[in-house]
Every structure is written in C-alpha cells, then in structure tokens.
Amino acid sequence: MTTAAVATATRAMRRPARSRSLKAWYRNGTLVAGLVIVGLLVLAAIFAPLITHYDPIKQDLQNALLSPSADHWLGTDKYGRDVYTRLVYGARVDLRIGFLAVLIPFVVGSVAGALAGYFGGWGDTIVMRIVDVFFAFPFYVLVIVLVFVFGSGEKSIYLAIAAVSWVAYAKIMRGELLVAKKQDYVVAARLGGMSHGRILLRHITPNVLSQALIYAMSDIVLDILAIVTLGYLGLGIAPPTAEWGSMILDGQEFITTFWLQATIPGLAVVVTSLGLSLLGDGLSDLLSPERRK
C-alpha cells in the first residue's frame, strides 16, 4: 500500500466517527433543551422593550400592589411597577453580568493553571499555594467582602467574582496539563523542535480546553446565584434597576399577602440555572463523551 492509500484508508476509517459526533448534537436531548431554555431567555432579555410596553423603573403609586390581571400579568409591586416587565428587564442585568463575569476568571485562571501545569517548578508551587489560600475562603464570604471593599456596582461585581473564581479554572487546567504534557503528541512536538508557546497554543489548548468550558457553564450558574444573592443582601446592583435578587428582597416584605412578588423572580433564577446546567451537561456529553458516567 502506498502512503497515499494508507492516508485515504485512515481518513475513510475516521470519517464516520467524526460525522456522527457532529450530527449527534441535535439528537442530544439535554443539550437541545438547555439551548432552547437559555436561547429563549436571552431573546427575551434582548427584545425586552418589544415584549412589554411598561417602564421597568417609573413609579405609579396609584396602581401599587395590584393582583395579576390582563393588564398586569404578574401584578404590580409596591411602587406600582409591572412585575412581569421588571422580570424581563431583570434578565438583561442578571444574564449580562452572569455571562460577562465568567470571562476574566476563565482566561486568567486557565492561563495561570496551564502555565503552572506545563512548566512546573517554582511557578507551579507558588500558583498552587495561592489557589489553596483562595480555596480556604468560602465563595460568598470573599465575594461579599470584596464587593464591599470595591464599592457596590457592576464593576465591583466583575472584579470580586474574577478575584475569587479564577482559582477553579487554574486547578482544572493545571490537572489537564499535567496529563497532556506526557502524551505522545506533545512529546513528539517537543522532539520536532517546536517552541513551548506553539505547543501550548496550537497543540495542547485545543485538546484540554473542553474541561474548562464545561466548568464555565456551571460557573455562570454560580455567578448568577452570587449576583442575585448580592442583590438580595443590598450589596449588588443598586435600585431602582430591575434585578431579580433585589426584586426578591422587595417581595419578601409582602410574603404574607402578595407572595408572588418574592416567588416569581426566584423561579426566573431557577429556570435560568436549569437551562445552563442542561447546556453544560449536554456540552460535556458532546465534548468528552468518554468521561461521562
């Protein structure tokens, strides 16, 4: 057999497997369910002014605390604002911050972990000791303290979450790199005289990034829960901006009479997290089927 024939034969053998994995994504029920839920929420957030004509912030005290009706599907809050409208506009705030907050820790943590795992030595020891220190603080303790220190507002939330959650990515990527750097393809690339930078970027990263990506999905859930919790504690996005956590705080006051007010925004968080979790599970099936139990 000639080299070309071998190459063709190998390609022919590989093709069915590859095309199956590409075709399979829409047959992956978990992934599709997650995509649909998250997609609908994102669309609702983007087109908020089109699906509701009320103002999320303007007060209308004459119509305060109305029960659900044809005009106000979920009733109004104590300032007469339409709860459904605030829910939709809240998605803008909570989803945007949740998605964006993941970016910095994802990049910083993955790079730090990858470098530590690949090069080892003193750098590795120092990075891992720092990771250990951050892991000693429960997530909420550090986030709450840091948001307070940086001052309330969106920028502080990004900074606080970044400062706390990069460690998880570092730990994941370091573990992946420790395994990957001993694999044949990396050893071969080294012997072929490639630079460390090229090996890390072009050869290892595409193979190991999936674990960090899968984790990022559950990390978005954690971040949204943190944003909502900060809002509930009065440390997050300042009123009157519509945000699910502060809506729950406002609603708690009327728990004995207008219990929907505290219930509905929480349900929105649950649906969002559910969608993202399904998306994460589906991605994990798709990207690394061999690791699923």
Place this chain on the structure above:
Amino acid sequence: MLDRFRFVPIRLLQSIPVVIGVTIVVFFMVHLLPGNPALTILGQTATPERVAALNTQLGLDKPLWDQYFIFVGRLLHGDLGDSLTYQRPVFDLVAQAVPITLSLLAYALVLSLAISVPLAALAATAPGRVRDGLVRVFTLLGQGMPQFWVGIMLILLLSVKLGAFPVGGYGQTPAEHPYYLFLPALTLAIAMSPTTIRSLRASTINVLGADYVGTARSKGAAGVSLFRGHVLRNAAIPTVSIIGVNLGYLVGGSLVIEKVFAIPGLGSLMINAIFARDFPTIQAVALFVALFVIAVGILTDVVYTLIDPRVDLSSKERA
C-alpha cells in the same frame, strides 16, 4: 492502626503556608479600600482627630510590613481588635456567634444526609428509570435555586401558610433551638444535597455491580439490609470527600441564610458589620471561616481513613 494517622501532623504542617496566606489576604482587605481606610470607615463627616485615632488603632500610620507583623502578633494572642460598632473585643463577638453557626451547620449536615441517602438509593437501584429521572430533576433544581430564596419559600409554605414553624429567630431556651433552627437547616440541607446525591448515586451504582454484592444477594440479602450491611459504607467513601468540600461552600451559604432567618450567628455578624463598615469584625469572621474550612479539609481525611481501612494517606505522604 495509629500508623495510618501519621499524615495528620504532616497535613497540619503543610497547612501552615495556607494559613499564613489567609492572614495576608485578611490583612490586606483593609488596604484594598480606596483612599484612607480610616476616613472611608468613619465617613466623610469624621473629625480629623477621630481619623487620626482610628489610624493609630488600626496601626495605619506604620509601614505596611510592620503593620502586618503587628497584626499577626496580635492574632497569636487571640487579639482581633475591637469592634468599631460595639466597642468590644471582636474575639468575644465571634466566640458568641460560632456555636450558633456550627450547630446550624451540623443540623444541616444531618438533614442533608437524611435527604440524600434515600434519594441516592432510589436513583441508583433503577438507573435510567422514572424515579432516577425524578431524582435528577431534584438535583438540577436544587443546584439552581438561590439558597436564600429556598429559605423564603420554606417560610412561605411552612410558616406563613401552615404555621408549623417560626418565621425566624433562634429561640430563647436550648430546647427551642432545634425547633427554630429547623427551617434554616433544611434550607442549607436542600442546597447541599444535590452534589451529595450525585456522588452517592454514582458510587452506589458502582458498588451494586461488585462481586461481593452479588454474593450477598445470592445468600439472601435484599432491600434495606443489603444496603445497610454491604452497600452503604463502601458507597459512602468517595462521598465523604465531596461532603467535606461542600461543607466549606455551605459555610458561605449559611452566612446568607442566617440573614434570611435572623439567626444571630457569624453570618448576621458579618453582614451587619459590612453595613456598619466595622472592619475588624469583618476581618475576624473571614479569618475564622477560612481556618474552619482548612480544619474541615484535614478532618475529612481523618474520617476517610476511619471508614475505609484500605486508605493509607500516611504512606502516600511518605512516598
């Protein structure tokens, strides 16, 4: 037997750098405050004399490293400074709050096992079937619910609608505490259960496939007795470390839950301190909580070694 616990002193020594790191983070919290910390803490209306006094009290007029060593020196004497709100040693405030938070956590741990073990067993004995699916929905929902919201919903259902439990507080007498702490502990238990159930389900499926379980079955063991006698202990081993990690996460959650139920533990202490800009108290709570998490990590390994005679962490340490 004792040989296998030789890792404990080694682990304690290894945690020293982490503890030092924790004190550095806690120390620098004050210095991350923009501008003059004393002025920020006291507010713009403070007189220069008060600012100067607080600067001296916090030791902010000295070089940074001197300040850090003074801070650590005081820590070693159990001196965490005075609360700016209560004008009392922070140590006393924390000491008052710790037993409350710890009993809440222990209560939550017991309740979460009471939820997780049966649910994991139900799911693991019929993987892929309806009841496995239902348990999976429970775990997905449990992970996605904001903990404080679960607390509010439990208050709504069990306190407001049914009148079965108090809406908040800690109770006056020791006999009342378990009753008052039930809802907050249940809230935390619900938050903690999903990861426990997932881990326990996976390991139970593994154990159920093992030969010795088949042997036990063929000798007539079935149902609960099979589970208690042969499956649970082996299936619990990987779960122990998951629970250990989870407990650390739970401490953070309990701080928020205490706020929902108005329980005078560490969480309420910290949140109130944040709004009062009472920095020594915030530092003390953060420090205590981090030390607690480190201790739980070591304790988890001890429990691990206790329940599984095959585990020998000490020999791994020597290798």
